[in-house]
Amino acid sequence: MAKTMTPQKASLGALDPGLARKLLTDMLLIRRFEEKAAEAYALGKVGGFLHLYIGEEAVAVGATSVLRPDDYVISAYREHGHCLAKGSDPKRVMAELFGRRDGLSHGKGGSMHLFDKSVNFLGGHAIVGAHLPVAAGVAFAIKYEERDQVIVCYFGDGAVAQGEFHESLNLAALWKLPVIYLCENNRYAMGTSTERALAQTQIWKFGQTYGIPSEKVDGMDVLAVRDVVARAVERARRDKTPSLIEADTYRFRGHSMRDPAGAVYRTKEEVEHEKERDPIVLFRERALAAGALAEADVRAIEKDVNDRMDEAVAFADASPEPPADWLFTDIYKEG
Amino acid sequence: MAVMTYREALNSALREEMRRDPRVFVIGEEVGLYDGAYKVTQGLLKEFGPKRVVDTPICESGFTGVGIGAAMVGLRPVVEMMTFNFSLVAIDQIVNTAAKLHYMSGGQFSVPLVIRGPGGPAAQLAAQHSQSVETYFYHVPGLKVVRPTTPMDAKGLLKSAIRDDNPVIFIESETLYNVKGEVPDDPEFLIPLGQAIVRREGTDVTVVAYMGMMYRALEAAEELAKDGISVELVDPRTLRPMDTETIIASVRKTHRAVVVEAGAGFAGMGSEIAAFITEQAFDDLDAPVERVTGANAPMPYAKNLEKLKTPTKEKILAAIRRVCNANGS
Secondary structure, three states: OOOOOOOOOOOOOOOOOOHHHHHHHHHHHHHHHHHHHHHHHHHHOOOOOOOOOOHHHHHHHHHHOOOOOOEEEEEEEOOEEEHHHHHHOOOHHHHHHHHOOOOOOOOOOOOOOEEEHHHEEEEEEOOOOHHHHHHHHHHHHHHHHOOOOOOOEEEHHHHHOEEEEEHHHHHHHHOOOOEEEEEOOOOEOEEEEEEHHOOOOOHHHHHOOOOOOOOEEEEEHHHHHHHHHHHHHHHHHHHOEEEEEEEEEEEEEEEEOOOOOOOOOOOOOHHHHHHHOOOHHHHHHHHOOOOOOHHHHHHHHHHHHHHHHHHHHHHHHHHOOHHHHHOOOOOOOOO | EEEHHHHHHHHHHHHHHHHOOOEEEEEOOOOOOOOOOOOOOOOOOHHOOOEEEOOOOOOOHHHHHHHHHHHHHOOOEEEEEEOOOHHHHHHHHHHHHHHHHHHHOOOOOOOEEEEEEEEEEEOOOHHHOOOOOOOHHHOOOEEEOOOOOHHHHHHHHHHHHOOOOOOEEEEEEEOOOOOEEEEEEOOOOOOOOOOOOOEEEOEEEEOOOOOOOHHHHHHHHHHHHOOOOEEEEEEOOEEOOOOHHHHHHHHHHHHEEEEEEEEEOOHHHHHHHHHHHHHHHHHHHOOEEEEEEEOOOOOOOOOOOOOOHOOOOOHHHHHHHHHHOOOOO
């Protein structure tokens, strides 16, 4: 069991150009997607609550990059990034945010309830902490059927004070379930800092209580996230060992679009300071310095991502509203 | 046909479904080693082993969530609530996750899950262990809610619930576990969810009741027969979806209706049944629909107060006489 007190840093070594391209593309895609979503929200095309993932991209992209396509991912309500990283079509994700019939959930779920069975993305759950036992259940089924998949369960620091966090860690440890609990500690549960919410702010330490491998990682370093999650995945796949990972990250935007930039719970100086850790800028510089990518590659990636996001918005805009009779479909599964 | 207790009927339904489908497993507190707090799962651990009869620590929210997750990816869990009062600890999992996943995912995921255990008024168990919690569940689109009155229903409905692709809330009763009745031997004997049954035919008044209240209503009906009042008894069996057609057809025949429920009356099942009878069969009614319900108070411990809280045969008799205009006749 790792007894790390400071966040794990990525191991140094040659950076594969193909991998560098993929990681940068996936992170940029999430960033641009979220920027487009924010624009659409301002135009009234996206309603309800909208929780942006901007600043946290390295966690989803690093973690997913070591998963197999048939592994499962489950998340809370700040899940656009997790869903996109798992391979969902940005057009259909955007259409879901727009509440249109071509959305992943046919417009019935919205921003907080993305689901995509085709990539084993299991949602999209908006009651804090409630999807942690569900993740244990998926891992239970994997073990029951003697399969070798794993499930990654993302949640925020806000879920740690919930009973279901502790119930889930207990059950996963007790029954040895192949689940990786990946806490995205962005320091604030809405407007409540971890210092105001948790008697133990070193979240990874809760895993030690339950006797499972627990690590803290720099969540702004996509390669470090990759390393830590890769180890956890290997443990889970090999002998069904669960893990708790705490990714030290930060959201550059408000809790939701209704959280003003001048919010009282954190200072502008703090936000600006954290932006110096921008995971995309850091990784781009690193890839350039290592020679894994050239400036021209970066420009090509940016253009490609921008084009795809324009397409996603156009697709969502063109998709019709769900027909009226869909109000009553999918309440019960027939047959 | 075999004669068995309600408890044995449930046990045999679980056993048959577990033999039929390896994806079915039982999970909950004391279901395995202890053989079930009320012995409904007796012998299952011995036959199916700990992989399929899973003892849990006390964490209703946690193990209900485990059931939901397992169901989402293809298993068919039967979650036992030691008593249904404890389901309230897991109500968020049931109402916000199990009931809504199919809808929120646009039909991509489903939750073939049964949550079963005893509920309703019991004997001097006081406020937290003696209440009709079905109220909290039948309001929710996406859930099915079953309350089986007889051993035959217990078996046929539980088997259907396990084969259903949706989350089913299946509430038994401590007070009925020892009731005996005939149960078909055929392992393919199923009672469809959403189908009411006319337990006793009559012509003067329709009484709608389930579980312990049905047994009380039966006694009342026999007594009234001596006075020349012919009571028809309808048992909905499934509260959601409810077979309103059978109830309406009966009311159109008798022109009078009394609804009996053990739970507190305010916004209860009686309110719903009275409302749809009024909406659909107002012109057929010769009297207002009467409700006989539990008192609008928590369940007290003291025996005399407990009796006052619960609908008695006398209260049922009085209500039937009122709608039949037979008071003092």
